Amino acid sequence: MDQFLTFGIVGLSTAAIYAVIGSGLVLTYTTTGVFNFAHGAAGMLSAFSYWQLTVGWGWPVPIALAVVLLLLAPAFGLLVERFILRPVQALGEAERLVMTVALLSGLIGVARWIWDPNVARPLPAFFDDRPPFHIGPAAVTWHQAITMAVAVAVAITLRLLLYRTRAGAEMRATVDDRALVGLTGADPVRANKAAWILGTQLAALGGILIAPTVTLDAAQLSLLIVSAYTAAVFGRLRSVPLTFIGAVVIGCTESYLTGYLPQNDYLPGLRLAAPALLLFIALLVFPHRRLRGRDRRLAPVPVPTARGTLVFAAATIAFGVVLASVLGEADLITYGPIFSLGIVALSYVPLTGYAGQISLCQLSMAGIGAVVWAHFGAHGQLWALGLAVLVAAVAGALIALPALRLSGVYLALGTAAFAVVLDRWIFTLPAFHVLGVEVALFDQGSVEVTGPSLFGLRLDSGEELMVLAAVCLALASVLVAALRRGRFGRRLIALRDSEAAYATLGGNLLFAKVLVFSLASGIAGLGGALYGMQQRAITPDQFNLIAGLPLFLVAVIGGLGAVGNGLFTGTALIGPTNALITLAPSLQNPVALLPALAGMGLGKNPDGIAAHFRHQWEPLGRDRIARTALLAWLATAWLLRLGDLIDGWTFLGGALVVAVALRTWASARQAPAAEPEIPVEWWGVRRDWRPEDEEVLARGVAAS
Amino acid sequence: MASLRVSGVTVSFGGNRALDGVGMTAEPGRITGLIGPNGAGKSTLFDVATGLRRPSSGRVHLDGRDVTRMRPSARAKCGLARTFQRLELFGRLSVHDNLLVAAELGPERPRAAGVVKEILDRLGLTGLADTAPDTLPTGVGRLVEVGRALALRPKVLLLDEPAAGQDAEETERFAALLRSLADDGTAVVLVEHDMSLVMSVCDDVYVLDLGKVIAVGPPEVIRNDETVLAAYLGDA
Ligand SMILES: Nc1ncnc2c1ncn2[C@@H]1O[C@H](COP(=O)(O)OP(=O)(O)OP(=O)(O)O)[C@@H](O)[C@H]1O
Ligand SMILES: [Mg+2]
Numbered sequence: 041m042d043q044f045l046t047f048g049i050v051g052l053s054t055a056a057i058y059a060v061i062g063s064g065l066v067l068t069y070t071t072t073g074v075f076n077f078a079h080g081a082a083g084m085l086s087a088f089s090y091w092q093l094t095v096g097w098g099w100p101v102p103i104a105l106a107v108v109l110l111l112l113a114p115a116f117g118l119l120v121e122r123f124i125l126r127p128v129q130a131l132g133e134a135e136r137l138v139m140t141v142a143l144l145s146g147l148i149g150v151a152r153w154i155w156d157p158n159v160a161r162p163l164p165a166f167f168d169d170r171p172p173f174h175i176g177p178a179a180v181t182w183h184q185a186i187t188m189a190v191a192v193a194v195a196i197t198l199r200l201l202l203y204r205t206r207a208g209a210e211m212r213a214t215v216d217d218r219a220l221v222g223l224t225g226a227d228p229v230r231a232n233k234a235a236w237i238l239g240t241q242l243a244a245l246g247g248i249l250i251a252p253t254v255t256l257d258a259a260q261l262s263l264l265i266v267s268a269y270t271a272a273v274f275g276r277l278r279s280v281p282l283t284f285i286g287a288v289v290i291g292c293t294e295s296y297l298t299g300y301l302p303q304n305d306y307l308p309g310l311r312l313a314a315p316a317l318l319l320f321i322a323l324l325v326f327p328h329r330r331l332r333g334r335d336r337r338l339a340p341v342p343v344p345t346a347r348g349t350l351v352f353a354a355a356t357i358a359f360g361v362v363l364a365s366v367l368g369e370a371d372l373i374t375y376g377p378i379f380s381l382g383i384v385a386l387s388y389v390p391l392t393g394y395a396g397q398i399s400l401c402q403l404s405m406a407g408i409g410a411v412v413w414a415h416f417g418a419h420g421q422l423w424a425l426g427l428a429v430l431v432a433a434v435a436g437a438l439i440a441l442p443a444l445r446l447s448g449v450y451l452a453l454g455t456a457a458f459a460v461v462l463d464r465w466i467f468t469l470p471a472f473h474v475l476g477v478e479v480a481l482f483d484q485g486s487v488e489v490t491g492p493s494l495f496g497l498r499l500d501s502g503e504e505l506m507v508l509a510a511v512c513l514a515l516a517s518v519l520v521a522a523l524r525r526g527r528f529g530r531r532l533i534a535l536r537d538s539e540a541a542y543a544t545l546g547g548n549l550l551f552a553k554v555l556v557f558s559l560a561s562g563i564a565g566l567g568g569a570l571y572g573m574q575q576r577a578i579t580p581d582q583f584n585l586i587a588g589l590p591l592f593l594v595a596v597i598g599g600l601g602a603v604g605n606g607l608f609t610g611t612a613l614i615g616p617t618n619a620l621i622t623l624a625p626s627l628q629n630p631v632a633l634l635p636a637l638a639g640m641g642l643g644k645n646p647d648g649i650a651a652h653f654r655h656q657w658e659p660l661g662r663d664r665i666a667r668t669a670l671l672a673w674l675a676t677a678w679l680l681r682l683g684d685l686i687d688g689w690t691f692l693g694g695a696l697v698v699a700v701a702l703r704t705w706a707s708a709r710q711a712p713a714a715e716p717e718i719p720v721e722w723w724g725v726r727r728d729w730r731p732e733d734e735e736v737l738a739r740g741v742a743a744s
Numbered sequence: 745m746a747s748l749r750v751s752g753v754t755v756s757f758g759g760n761r762a763l764d765g766v767g768m769t770a771e772p773g774r775i776t777g778l779i780g781p782n783g784a785g786k787s788t789l790f791d792v793a794t795g796l797r798r799p800s801s802g803r804v805h806l807d808g809r810d811v812t813r814m815r816p817s818a819r820a821k822c823g824l825a826r827t828f829q830r831l832e833l834f835g836r837l838s839v840h841d842n843l844l845v846a847a848e849l850g851p852e853r854p855r856a857a858g859v860v861k862e863i864l865d866r867l868g869l870t871g872l873a874d875t876a877p878d879t880l881p882t883g884v885g886r887l888v889e890v891g892r893a894l895a896l897r898p899k900v901l902l903l904d905e906p907a908a909g910q911d912a913e914e915t916e917r918f919a920a921l922l923r924s925l926a927d928d929g930t931a932v933v934l935v936e937h938d939m940s941l942v943m944s945v946c947d948d949v950y951v952l953d954l955g956k957v958i959a960v961g962p963p964e965v966i967r968n969d970e971t972v973l974a975a976y977l978g979d980a
Contacts, residue, residue: 341836530841531845531848533836533837534837536836537833537836538834540816540828540832541832541834542845543795543816544819544820544824544826545817545825545845545849545893546817546818546821546849546850547817547820547845547849601836
């Protein structure tokens with residue numbers, strides 16, 4: 041009984057923190073319509089700042105608290121509102137989501153840069169010099185008591201603020217009807233600012249309170265928020281009181297799991313994954329408003345031509361062959377993922393680009409593929425690669441079922457929770473038996489991975505694996521292009537554009553969603569298996585949620601509707617960053633921020649830049665002379681490189697310069713000779729009638 | 745040939761009854777008009793008929809079969825198709841592909857491409873086949889929605905204000921199209937604010953006001969019905 045009480049106290053004090061953080065989340069969501077994935081990261085950054093001021097620089101606690109809560113947090117909230125969210129406020133839900141995901145990824149990068157993750161940073165609890173006091177048989181530390189008191193104070197303050205002040209009335213008005221706010225004289229921008237300030241302060245408060253009870257680690261702290269998200273989902277992202285109740289449920293569940301779960305090899309991970317598991321369940325159980333409203337804009341989905349696709353596939357393979365032949369063994373390991381992670385990124389094209397399903401667990405699916413291959417393909421059996429794809433596809437189908445009930449932010453949250461459950465629990469399990477089959481995962485550490493045998497040939501060197509990955513990426517791109525041209529691709533796009541219309545035409549949503557999730561996961565699984573081969577050994581960390589965020593961000597930036605996005609994302613994610621690090625090793629930390637910064641650039645380029653690239657390079661492909669010149673140059677340089685007359689960097693740099701020069705020349709040659717403007721009435725008289733004129737006219741008439 | 749019958753359908757939004765015990769029948773080969781002032785519940789009735797909204801009570805029968813508990817996609821397979829008042833076109837697919845998606849889901853999927861070509865021709869949309877529907881004016885967009893519904897080869901066709909945004913000549917052509925569809929044996933239900941169109945093409949007219957059917961009958965009777973006039977005047 042004493043134990044029960046003690047764990048209850050622990051649970052309630054944790055719950056208090058979740059409630060504080062969760063109510064901040066609800067406040068920003070209801071007022072601004074933005075679900076802030078970086079909410080926990082803001083708390084994390086505040087905890088680090090607080091540590092720096094108190095422990096690092098020895099400032100007195102009250103001053104440090106005041107600086108963080110009253111100065112830094114509000115300033116940060118305002119900056120985020122002004123520079124990150126306002127630019128995308130008018131865009132769709134997906135864009136706003138990407139911004140906060142980029143922010144999450146970026147803040148973790150910043151914290152790791154400023155505060156070396158290899159140094160331990162203990163943070164003392166409040167009043168830890170005083171002995172705990174007793175309520176009946178249970179001991180309560182002062183820190184716990186303060187935490188609970190803070191939560192109560194927050195609850196009262198929020199209540200007064202929302203219902204007794206003008207700012208609160210404005211925030212609530214914004215919640216009820218965005219369009220009407222203007223009429224009531226409330227100022228939505230001011231309400232947004234107030235919500236961001238207050239929300240960030242609540243996150244900061246929670247971060248500072250929770251930090252002493254856990255290790256100060258950027259990713260861990262940012263994800264502690266998962267529990268706060270769950271509390272907010274209890275409140276359906278709208279109700280502060282329900283969020284408090286949710287927090288109590290979660291805090292106590294976690295605490296009692298710690299207290300009463302039997303000790304064995306299988307369950308410690310479950311304790312770590314419990315918040316994510318609860319989030320998953322809460323998402324499914326609590327009814328929420330379907331965010332059915334049509335997005336103002338969706339990524340365009342260009343139709344690739346058969347010829348263009350083949351040229352692209354050939355170029356991908358050629359790129360792989362050239363890279364494989366010019367890079368050294370160490371560089372091959374560094375740059376190999378261009379193609380394997382490119383395949384994982386390609387899985388976003390059908391899933392998110394066509395079908396509009398936002399998933400944050402594609403890298404986890406890659407992890408499943410990798411681990412299946414590692415165990416079943418240990419001797420290079422090719423069928424094991426098929427098995428890796430299959431198992432990943434089945435896992436994908438499993439998340440598709442809950443996905444049927446979720447959309448938008450909820451789906452993103454659900455898949456993120458799934459990624460966390462895999463990484464913290466499933467991937468850490470020791471080997472076990474199901475129906476007589478041994479299921480081995482990461483063997484609680486890392487597993488060795490080898491290459492496959494193809495027609496009796498063992499592919500195991502860096503070169504061979506890179507070419508293999510390039511070929512697989514080319515094939516997967518051809519597959520996705522065929523999908524786009526075919527019936528299933530059309531259906532995916534249709535169901536995203538209007539679920540209602542698709543269903544009333546007789547389309548089966550369940551079937552289509554399950555199929556696209558398994559297809560995308562299968563592709564990701566293939567990429568993961570190849571990635572594992574290139575890395576030689578894999579650990580769960582390589583496939584966790586945080587590791588997957590840059591991949592998602594760069595893929596979004598590339599443009600989710602473009603088939604070329606796999607190669608683009610792989611190259612953009614792996615190429616420049618590693619090249620920069622090679623040239624200037626001290627740039628390691630800032631370089632890690634690039635994907636996040638690119639993600640935040642979305643507001644400027646919402647349609648993605650892969651299509652833009654294609655557009656820019658098309659003239660080169662169409663111009664026979666330029667094309668031949670480029671190929672000849674590449675062949676010569678390649679031979680020089682193979683003969684060791686020039687080094688790899690000269691080769692790549694030279695190729696880039698020549699390619700850009702030829703492209704510029706080709707586009708200049710193709711620029712149409714400026715044609716004098718001829719009024720439409722004179723078409724076919726002053727100049728020849730062209731077949732396309734008819735369509736131009738039809739459109740003009742239709743538009744009038 | 746199939747008919748649509750809804751009976752005793754009630755739908756509430758909060759405390760507000762959008763439909764209150766509504767019954768309606770649409771017979772093959774006939775054009776059934778459904779009129780009423782704004783907010784009368786016409787679109788909501790279509791949502792109930794197609795399964796997008798569950799009624800709190802009431803039944804929906806298609807071809808004598810009770811489909812009240814069926815999903816929208818299953819009802820489509822029974823030959824029911826509709827258009828949407830607030831356009832629900834597939835914005836990222838071309839006009840041609842909008843129809844193709846439907847044709848491939850319909851009963852004539854082996855010759856889907858031929859079906860699409862024929863319908864584009866019939867509606868005079870061939871010149872716009874490769875355009876993105878979002879760039880079209882709403883009047884043309886509505887026609888594309890009609891074409892998409894037709895690509896399903898429906899036996900019961902529900903049209904929600906399909907002629908809004910058309911000029912007199914286009915409306916006339918549209919009326920002829922409706923007539924020919926009915927002559928082929930389709931049961932057509934037409935929601936429309938253009939009274940002259942309704943009165944000229946419909947065989948029967950249902951008048952809905954505040955969620956209740958206030959009058960049923962042939963156009964010439966409805967035209968002179970005092971309650972109907974009062975409902976519209978009360979609205980104005
Ligand atoms: N999703 C909804 N939530 C709440 N109320 C709704 C909803 N949809 C419709 N209503 C209400 O139900 C009633 C009927 O709406 P409905 O759209 O069916 O009318 P209508 O006859 O189609 O009108 P209109 O001629 O303007 O298209 C209206 O009072 C409307 O405000
Ligand atoms: Mg309507």
